[in-house]
Amino acid sequence: MRTSPVWNPQQYGKYADERGRPFADLVARVQLGIAGEAALDQMSGGAGGGGGGGAALVVVDLGCGPGNLTATLLDRWPSATVHGVDSSAEMIETAQPLANERLTFEVGDLREWTAPPESIDVIVTNATLQWIPEQLDLLPGFVRALKPGGWLAIQIPGNGNAPSHAILRELAGTDPYAEYAAGSSLRADVPGPVEYVAALSAEGCSxxxxxxxxxxxxQGDNAVLEWVKGTGARPVLQSLPDDLRARFEAEYGARLAEAYPQQSFGTVLPFRRIFAVAQKES
Known part of the structure; x- marks a missing residue:
């Protein structure tokens, strides 16, 4: 199995409400097993094709993290079993107390994950594929795992050019950090909506x-630093020896505080996210 950064579920769990909102927005656009006409009417322009008919019986969350958002899928699809996969043993350990007869978790690398063809109703992968440069090459395998009429739902951060990440890359590339950290920060070039449309349409999806x-x-002091320490900055911080990590965090935090000034109401973090929801042909 390939390695990944050692994630800290507690740090990642800070600002859980803000991190969870894109997940909810993503799942809301999957029109499978939606009860009642009113729920359908509330959908704004979901993917074309089969509407809300049928019920999901098997749902997989690829990159499930600590499992708190994965668990919400039990209520979204009450007839389904839900399975979460994540490459981080620490995240899966945190998720395991949530497991029950309908909800299971395992450690696994998305680049190596496979499922029997046409075995899954819904695949969700939220804030995960941005770590995989070859992510578009994985999509055909995800589609093959879906049952006819099944759904694939993807969300990734698209803020690689934001000050939070631009400062991170710049600082990681300077001495004395570059020897350890250069190249460890998240890349800016992730697929946009058009690339997802092209890749998934090529697989026969709507x-x-x-x-x-x-x-x-x-909320909180230097809030953007606390946010990125749980996600985008973690590989850089982890790559540094102990005697440099604190120094880097202090320099990085000072520059973030200037780029994202704290106001009386809190600190505003603009955060671009990219979504794609695809339905496999029936």
Whole structure:
């Protein structure tokens, strides 16, 4: 199995409400097993094709993290079993107390994950594929795992050019950090909605892709530093020896505080996210 950064579920869990909102927005666009006409009417332009008929029986969350969002899929599809996969043993350990007869978790690398063809009703992968440069090459395998009429739902951060990440890459490339950290920060070039439409349409799917910029209002001192320490900055911080890590965090935090000034109401973090929801042909 390939290695990944050692994630800290507690750090990642800070600002859980803000991190969870894109997941909810993503899943809401999957029109499978939606009860009642009213729920369908509330959908704004979901992916074309089969509407809300049928019920999901098997749902997989690829990149499930600590499992708190995965668990919400039990209520979204009450007849389904839900299985979460994540490459981080620490995340899966945190998720395991949530497991029950309908909800299971395992450690696994998305690049190596396979499922029997046409065995899954819904695959969700939220804020995960941005770590995989060859992510578009994985999509055909995900589609093959779906039953006819099944759904694939993807969300990734698209903020690689934001100050939070630009400062991170710049600082990681300077001495004395570059020897350890250069190249460890998240890349800026992730697929956009158009690339997802092209890749998934080529697999015979009906596709709905879009982007949204959230304006999160974060509480606490140097809130953006606390946010990125749980996600984008973690590989860089982890790559540094102990005697440099604190120094890097202090320099990085000072520059973030200048780029994202704290106001009386909190700190505003604009955060672009990219979504794609695709339905496999029946």
């Amino acid at each position: 596709v709905d892709a879009w982007e949204t910029t959230y304006s999160h209002i974060l």
